[in-house]
Amino acid sequence: MELSLNHRKEGDRTVLEVGGEVDVYTAPKLREKLVELVGEGNYQIVVDMTKVEFLDSTGLGVLVGGLKRVRSHDGSLSLVCNQERILKIFRITGLTKVFPIHDSLDEALQDTE
């Protein structure tokens, strides 16, 4: 399945909905989208990964890159993920300590850090 990317504003947050497969082949599109959003001044980003079916290390690298980008503008990047198979990837790589990860979009939007 191809990668799908949709974004919208939710108050002061920008929600990027990612769906499908984020792998070594498709991740560059996610990278471009994050670069574009930050370039347009979106520094409070919530990446909704509820519809992600596959995520690999390139995808993780892109998310880490996105986090570095928003942090350089004092921004934040949090994730919405409730799928065990995806959460396992964050746990194994120790990235659960790097990203705020929420069960639902509502929870992510309520988190004011």
Place this chain on the structure above:
Amino acid sequence: MDDVELRLPPDVAYVGLARLVVTVAARQAGLPGERIEDLKIAVSEAVANAMKSHVRHGVVAPVRLVFGTKDPGFFAVSVTDAGSGFDPSPPAVGADRDWALESGLGVTLIRGMADAVEFSRDGGMVVRMRFSIAANGISALPPSAM
């Protein structure tokens, strides 16, 4: 299931195909559903590293996968590249990717997902991964069903 060999052109566009083919074979071999997810990740990482190595070193030869259940109770996959392996060589000047970070995470994922993994050199790099087929996983398909 006898060993099956798959040769893929060194292009990351084929990583998804490798994932699909190996996943179908593992399912037929009786690997349980939750382990299929682990296998998908590990195979993708190993194949992606091999492909990136070929691309970086200008190797046009295919990346080779061999998988099967010759080792009773296990679904085994080996990924062989002909490049100089994925020991992080210095990234090319101007490279916009964090190769070291990504291949580091990739190896961490392979180790975390497979039941056993072995890295060796045979010209290029060989990654051998094994996944245990649980006792209740029915692996009764005759070779002809493949």
